[in-house]
Amino acid sequence: MEITEALSFFQLAYITFESVLEVVIVSLAGFWCAYSGLLPKQGQKVISLLNMDVFTPCLIFSKLAKSLSIAKIFEIAIIPLFFAVTTGISFCAGRVMAYLMHLDTDETNFVVANSVFGNSNSLPVSLTLSLAYTLPGLEWDQVKGDTKDSIASRGILYLLIFQQLGQALRWTWGYKKLLRWSGETDDMSRVGLLESQASIANTDENDRTAVSDDECLRSRTPGYSITTASLNMLKDSVSCSVSKFRSFMNPPLYSMLVSVIVASIHPLQHEIFHSNGFINNTFAEAVDELGALSVPLILLVLGSNLCISNEPMAKSHNYKKMVFASIVGRMILPSCALLPLIALCVKFIKVSILDDPIFLIVGFILTVSPPAIQLTQITQLNEFFESEMSGVLFWGYVILSLPVSITVVSAAIYVLRWAEQTT
Known part of the structure; x- marks a missing residue:
């Protein structure tokens, strides 16, 4: 990898600022749609389902199947380990913040959930794609003739694996344990359980x-x-x-599986994406067009979710403590341990995808990404600290996402430069 030395910190920050601002502007359009009543909650759900079932699978297939190979598939085995380490450190950060704020069991679980379950979908995907096409020097020296499309597809692959691991944990441990009242199962549902048993x-x-x-x-x-x-x-x-x-699979995972199959059969991959024949000019182009709708719609829904409902929601007496602890436990405290750890691994462990510049960008973005938007859905289903969840999302996305993203991406580029130097 070769990072352009001519770029100063301010130039890097400006390029990152442009990418982040692009994301913010599209998200603001979604916020306005929700605020004006053009995009109600039911409409947001319909768009999310369309994106989940149609547009995101097309984006995944168009990016992965085109440039994936068997060698790359074996190289991504390190991502589950990265997920386990980040989850463990974020869990400890959430527990520490809850202890310092003197929170009770339910409040502690809320802070831990926000600390552990970061956004690996909307903001990271759009930001990674934007940076892949705008930042110079992200080519991987292990890939001959590396292109912007290849860089973007690898970034999506890394995010997708991380995203699916987080999704599984979110709807098991998060939904059933962390974002649920601690006495609910024992007290409120005991009669129903006994009757059903x-x-x-x-x-x-x-x-x-x-x-x-x-x-x-x-x-x-x-x-x-x-x-x-x-x-x-x-x-x-x-x-x-x-x-x-x-029950475990979903449309994006099916798309990833099909992409792996297509990439494993080189003649089929060539016929679909590189031959300039009938299939390439019809099927592949159609999938590309559908996939291009995914990220804008993700950001529209992200912005609409940040629009505070007119319905009054009760706040707990520890509202400010919970919001503060959640933000620090998610976006600040874990990064103090994870960012130096990732930097040292990139510098001294030249194995697998650790040498890929876009992996470092993705790793840094995931480390400081705000809490997942999906936590709003879970808290609504369980009627669990809904007002506090809205406060966390407001501070995480509206206030902190822009300066934090600029800082962390600029830091990632400097880490890449440092890693290039001989030890």
């Missing part, structure tokens, strides 16, 4: 009786054997595995 017990008892009678009948049937029972068990096991796989 009693109903299930009665049903199971009836099922056991029916199964026992059925097994006795089968044992007397001439064609029935242990082999038949084994086949039935195998069929049930396969069906269960398929159901679990389908």
